[in-house]
Amino acid sequence: MLRHILVTSNMAARGHVQDPNDRRLRPIYDYLDNGNNKMAIQQADKLLKKHKDLHCAKADPSRQVLKAIGLQRTGKQDEAFSLAQEVATLEPTDDNSLQALTILYREMHRPELVTKLYEAAVKKVPLSEEYHSHLFMAYARVGEYKKMQQAGMALYKTVPKNPYYFWSVMSLVMQAISAQDDKLAQTMFLPLAERMVEKMVKEGKIEAEAEVQLYFMILERLGKYVEALDMVRGPLGEKLTSELQSRENKCMMMYQRLQLWPECNALSYKLLLKNPDEWQFYLSYFDSLFHLMDKSWSPPNEEEHCVEGPVQTTVAEAVKFVVDRMEEEDKKDSRPLRGPYMACLELIHRLRQRGCPDEEELGDPLELMLQFFGKFGDKPSCITDLKIYLHLLPPEQHTQFKNRLGDLVPLGEVGEDGFGFPGDTKVLQRHLCVCQLSRVLGLQHTLDTEGKLCLITELKAHYHYGLQFGKSCLKTELQFSDTYCLMVAHVYIDLWTETGDENMLWQCLGVLEEGLSYSPSNAQFKLLLLLLFCRLGAFQPVVDLYSSLDAKHVQHDTIGYLLTRYAGSLGQFAAASQSYNFSLRFFHSNQKDTSEYIIQAYKYGAFEKIPEFIAFRTRLNQSLHFAQVRTERMLLDLYTEADITSSLEESVKAMGLCPEEDDIPWDNMRDNRDLTVLFSWDPKDRELTEEHRRLSLEEESVWLKVRSLTLRLLASLALLGHAPSPRNSDKTNENGVSAKSSTLQTLLSQLDLTLQTAAQITEKQTQYPFLGPPSSRLASALSSGSCHCQASALQLSLTLQELETTGLDDSSELQTQICNSFKSLIVQLQELLSRCKGEVLEMKDSRLMTQPSLLETLVFFVETVCVVLWVASYSASVLRPLKSSLQKKKKKTKDSSTAMPVVLSGFQEWTGSLQGIVTQALDHVKGQEASLTALKLAALTLGVGHAQTQEECGFTRAAMDKVQTSYLGSLQELGDLLRKRADSLKSLKF
Amino acid sequence: MTTLRAFTCDDLFKFNNINLDPLTETYGIPFYLQYLAHWPEYFIVAEAPGGELMGYIMGKAEGSVAREEWHGHVTALSVAPEFRRLGLAAKLMEMLEEISERKGGFFVDLFVRVSNQVAVNMYKQLGYSVYRTVIEYYSASNGEPDEDAYDMRKALSRDTERKSIIPIPHPVRPEDIE
Numbered sequence A: 001m002l003r004h005i006l007v008t009s010n011m012a013a014r015g016h017v018q019d020p021n022d023r024r025l026r027p028i029y030d031y032l033d034n035g036n037n038k039m040a041i042q043q044a045d046k047l048l049k050k051h052k053d054l055h056c057a058k059a060d061p062s063r064q065v066l067k068a069i070g071l072q073r074t075g076k077q078d079e080a081f082s083l084a085q086e087v088a089t090l091e092p093t094d095d096n097s098l099q100a101l102t103i104l105y106r107e108m109h110r111p112e113l114v115t116k117l118y119e120a121a122v123k124k125v126p127l128s129e130e131y132h133s134h135l136f137m138a139y140a141r142v143g144e145y146k147k148m149q150q151a152g153m154a155l156y157k158t159v160p161k162n163p164y165y166f167w168s169v170m171s172l173v174m175q176a177i178s179a180q181d182d183k184l185a186q187t188m189f190l191p192l193a194e195r196m197v198e199k200m201v202k203e204g205k206i207e208a209e210a211e212v213q214l215y216f217m218i219l220e221r222l223g224k225y226v227e228a229l230d231m232v233r234g235p236l237g238e239k240l241t242s243e244l245q246s247r248e249n250k251c252m253m254m255y256q257r258l259q260l261w262p263e264c265n266a267l268s269y270k271l272l273l274k275n276p277d278e279w280q281f282y283l284s285y286f287d288s289l290f291h292l293m294d295k296s297w298s299p300p301n302e303e304e305h306c307v308e309g310p311v312q313t314t315v316a317e318a319v320k321f322v323v324d325r326m327e328e329e330d331k332k333d334s335r336p337l338r339g340p341y342m343a344c345l346e347l348i349h350r351l352r353q354r355g356c357p358d359e360e361e362l363g364d365p366l367e368l369m370l371q372f373f374g375k376f377g378d379k380p381s382c383i384t385d386l387k388i389y390l391h392l393l394p395p396e397q398h399t400q401f402k403n404r405l406g407d408l409v410p411l412g413e414v415g416e417d418g419f420g421f422p423g424d425t426k427v428l429q430r431h432l433c434v435c436q437l438s439r440v441l442g443l444q445h446t447l448d449t450e451g452k453l454c455l456i457t458e459l460k461a462h463y464h465y466g467l468q469f470g471k472s473c474l475k476t477e478l479q480f481s482d483t484y485c486l487m488v489a490h491v492y493i494d495l496w497t498e499t500g501d502e503n504m505l506w507q508c509l510g511v512l513e514e515g516l517s518y519s520p521s522n523a524q525f526k527l528l529l530l531l532l533f534c535r536l537g538a539f540q541p542v543v544d545l546y547s548s549l550d551a552k553h554v555q556h557d558t559i560g561y562l563l564t565r566y567a568g569s570l571g572q573f574a575a576a577s578q579s580y581n582f583s584l585r586f587f588h589s590n591q592k593d594t595s596e597y598i599i600q601a602y603k604y605g606a607f608e609k610i611p612e613f614i615a616f617r618t619r620l621n622q623s624l625h626f627a628q629v630r631t632e633r634m635l636l637d638l639y640t641e642a643d644i645t646s647s648l649e650e651s652v653k654a655m656g657l658c659p660e661e662d663d664i665p666w667d668n669m670r671d672n673r674d675l676t677v678l679f680s681w682d683p684k685d686r687e688l689t690e691e692h693r694r695l696s697l698e699e700e701s702v703w704l705k706v707r708s709l710t711l712r713l714l715a716s717l718a719l720l721g722h723a724p725s726p727r728n729s730d731k732t733n734e735n736g737v738s739a740k741s742s743t744l745q746t747l748l749s750q751l752d753l754t755l756q757t758a759a760q761i762t763e764k765q766t767q768y769p770f771l772g773p774p775s776s777r778l779a780s781a782l783s784s785g786s787c788h789c790q791a792s793a794l795q796l797s798l799t800l801q802e803l804e805t806t807g808l809d810d811s812s813e814l815q816t817q818i819c820n821s822f823k824s825l826i827v828q829l830q831e832l833l834s835r836c837k838g839e840v841l842e843m844k845d846s847r848l849m850t851q852p853s854l855l856e857t858l859v860f861f862v863e864t865v866c867v868v869l870w871v872a873s874y875s876a877s878v879l880r881p882l883k884s885s886l887q888k889k890k891k892k893t894k895d896s897s898t899a900m901p902v903v904l905s906g907f908q909e910w911t912g913s914l915q916g917i918v919t920q921a922l923d924h925v926k927g928q929e930a931s932l933t934a935l936k937l938a939a940l941t942l943g944v945g946h947a948q949t950q951e952e953c954g955f956t957r958a959a960m961d962k963v964q965t966s967y968l969g970s971l972q973e974l975g976d977l978l979r980k981r982a983d984s985l986k987s988l989k990f
Numbered sequence B: 001m002t003t004l005r006a007f008t009c010d011d012l013f014k015f016n017n018i019n020l021d022p023l024t025e026t027y028g029i030p031f032y033l034q035y036l037a038h039w040p041e042y043f044i045v046a047e048a049p050g051g052e053l054m055g056y057i058m059g060k061a062e063g064s065v066a067r068e069e070w071h072g073h074v075t076a077l078s079v080a081p082e083f084r085r086l087g088l089a090a091k092l093m094e095m096l097e098e099i100s101e102r103k104g105g106f107f108v109d110l111f112v113r114v115s116n117q118v119a120v121n122m123y124k125q126l127g128y129s130v131y132r133t134v135i136e137y138y139s140a141s142n143g144e145p146d147e148d149a150y151d152m153r154k155a156l157s158r159d160t161e162r163k164s165i166i167p168i169p170h171p172v173r174p175e176d177i178e
Helices: A002-014 A020-033 A037-050 A061-073 A077-089 A095-107 A111-124 A129-142 A145-158 A162-178 A182-202 A209-221 A225-233 A235-239 A246-258 A261-274 A279-294 A315-331 A339-353 A357-362 A365-376 A382-387 A395-407 A425-440 A449-470 A482-499 A502-518 A523-535 A540-549 A554-559 A573-604 A609-621 A624-641 A648-655 A690-720 A731-763 A778-784 A786-806 A812-834 A852-893 A902-934 A950-986 B009-013 B029-038 B088-102 B117-125
Strands: A841-844 A847-850 B003-006 B043-047 B053-062 B071-079 B107-113 B129-138 B147-155
Touching: A020 A037, A020 A061, A037 A061, A061 A077, A061 A095, A077 A095, A077 A111, A095 A111, A095 A129, A111 A129, A129 A145, A129 A573, A145 A162, A162 A182, A162 A209, A162 A573, A162 A609, A182 A209, A209 A225, A209 A235, A225 A235, A225 A246, A246 A261, A246 A279, A261 A279, A261 A315, A279 A315, A279 A339, A279 B003, A315 A339, A315 A357, A339 A357, A339 A365, A365 A382, A365 A395, A382 A425, A395 A425, A425 A449, A425 A482, A449 A482, A449 A502, A482 A502, A482 A523, A502 A523, A502 A847, A502 A950, A523 A540, A523 A950, A540 A573, A540 A950, A554 A573, A554 A624, A554 B009, A573 A609, A573 A624, A573 A950, A573 B029, A609 B009, A609 B029, A624 A648, A624 A690, A624 A852, A648 A690, A690 A731, A690 A778, A690 A786, A690 A852, A731 A778, A731 A786, A778 A786, A778 A852, A786 A812, A786 A852, A812 A852, A812 A902, A841 A950, A852 A902, A852 A950, A902 A950, B003 B088, B009 B029, B029 B043, B029 B053, B043 B088, B053 B088, B071 B088, B088 B107, B088 B117, B107 B117, B107 B129, B117 B147
Parallel strands: B071 B107
Antiparallel strands: A841 A847, B003 B043, B043 B053, B053 B071, B107 B147, B129 B147
């Protein structure tokens, strides 16, 4: 890749002349490209030595830079940087050095240095088109719009090509977009941009479509819609040819902005005659019609109604228009379009909103929907279409509607089981649509338990029957009857949530697993299974399910939450770490990736895409999920490694964590989660609402704040810990420490406030739709007591810091306070541990019962133990020197009678109790593991009560096994971590 | 009944119901941005009245005019399962062909998995024919063998003699195609 970039641009610059330098650089490029950085450095050194009589950098700047790239990539950033700067100060003007330095600076994430490089090059070679354009792009990469404007102009003056001129114009638009002060944008930047374009227009120099697009953008942003309209309709508009209907779309937009309803109406009408399926134009047609009616607009008598042609101003005309469109479709031999029929329902909806009696002229909504079903019932989209207009039916018609629909579905003769089945896939799809509609209408929800179980039996029968139609389906195709299976699962979930009967859940898992065995590509099966396993606290099966979805790149931001919400909270630390990494890798490449394409958009003149790309980059950078994974990733690393493989202080430093720094965009957080990725046919009152979305984001943000403050507090604690160098010897050091403790204090009060907000939020007990966003960990964290325990532990570190300054003498009050904290922490931990007690999985009366919340609480316990132990280790570091100076004093005075200060004995007692709690916890984990292993699921009799076939039982059993194994896995990871923590306790003895 | 409009970056956050299909690749951001920056008119999305994304087409124009190889290329075409059998793919293809006509292309081409019979048949119905087979064009990730592709073409009006679609009898390797 590296060489490709370099070589192609070199060739472009020099016209294929083979530079002897290039030939000798090739082996270095090859090594770098293959990731063999060490060899690249060696090779560069070898070549550099040949010229050692000369100053290295002067003789061979490009090789020097290539060596620097090698160094950078082998982690020797400082060396690489100074080597690069040696070359940069020479202000090189050879392509090889410039481009290699560009790459190096980019890899160092210092794109601003590239601008300096080309500023110098341009000064030395002022007529170089290439360097000017590199300078422009370098500014673009860092978003220096004003300098871009100037560089674009300088470039145009050097080489008068239109694109360069318009780069400069676009940079003015960007200054307008990014201006804090909109007035500045409206009175300075945009008018200037407009004048610059006008100048070219007057001189007849407009060449490309892109230039016209940009002109339109400027006029639009200035609110000069009349001018924009004239431009699009005029000769310049003729250049708008790439995009289909570009001129019409732009005119329509301007008509709407200018509220030119006659034109809007006439144009919509025209476009609909041409394409009666274009939904957006029905909407603009109806909008404009009603606006015109409200204004009692009447057409001028003689001439044309308006430039776009005839205008329609009455309901009668609209009704006729829609009815005509439907009749046209009815007459067609080919596949009818849905547009006109949907438009009819939309018109009824709008007339009803206005209290207009004319809706009757269009017909009864029930009959119209039946007609729609008759025409499109065999399409999977039928439900999505009709769902929008079901509110047109009064509730008392719902059952009638369902029955009338059923009449339109010819099922075969009723068999032994009491069901008749469809004869082909079209009838099957119709039958499915009826089932979906009756669910959306709430008719399934009103059934009692027995009714729901019967429904399940019926849907299952249809599911199994329908499989025969898809025998020849490829693995990558869906089965025709998959939706039955998914709906069975939904009804099972209804039963589970209503009755709490876990058997429903197990059978639900079974039926989905069965579905997946026939239809291995069905993403909805996987997503629902994934969600259910997570709710059950079993994360292990989720890993495979998610990876079989093959979610990549931006999908990590939109559906990655399904993984990251649960992995860590269920104690699957290795899997959690992996899933955070998937997401982080994506986010980190975003910054670099998008800059590259902003530049491309300039090159290709896709000016309207530039603000779009920038907004996209911002949206990713401000992603809630991004902030969550980067916070959780660091917390997880601390929990699993700090004071185990390296000290807390080293870990914090390695992460570059700075307690004062808060990089989370709290006020602009973007929730990019796809919360409707799971299909749902729930009635409107059970659907996900905007309010749910708002509450979920609020809850997640507060939880994130708790986590991010915890992380920063831990960083702050780590930096409180000091080197064993003699205390108070260095004044500045002491100041540093007290600055740190004030940070700790500030963060603690922020945490306190956040926990108060958190308590208010959890009081609301928001319930989201089952298929909507998962609840955050906030409520369980608070109720477990872990947040408060962690906060008091961190608070203790502050008191200890005070003791450190006061010393052991004259501090008895402080010491008592500390000892009380020691004791209180033990009580809190003990309570937290007691909340973990219970059986996470057990068999009761041949039923399998789970308590996944125990697992989550255990994770909170383990996290809290980590925090308390870090504080304990800080305590030891404070007390140790105090103790030894006391001993020295004792030796001097030969006084052996003085009693040990309470804080020292208190600490010893405390570490003993901590040891005790960790041991208890380990025993608990061991006990859970033992009882889980002893649980013989095979002994369960399944299928009692509800007809489950042998095969279905098999799938249910498999799901149960997965849950059991996953619980064991979680317990093992938690046990391992606890054991390691127990080891670190030993070092606290003194 | 559909709203057809230009695909924008924000649609990347909403296309899961289309892209969770096993034969629809989710590319890295650079790939989409490259298309949006270079051929924005060729990237069209269909939206349902309820706001759901139904499907999209992504394409480009490339090839040498002098060698009569200037053409429209379909890079990706996908319709969500619940919006299939509505003729949406055909509509999107029609639009891409129209854009390619305007640009003066000689033909439109596309690659499709040999095993994807549904798609191959659909393209045939839309007037496409197999121009050549490309061996192991699709690399598999899960240990299964790489899969061949058909390079299918349809001549546009500029290619009056329909020279561009005369089939090449021998299969080619991915590195031999431009």
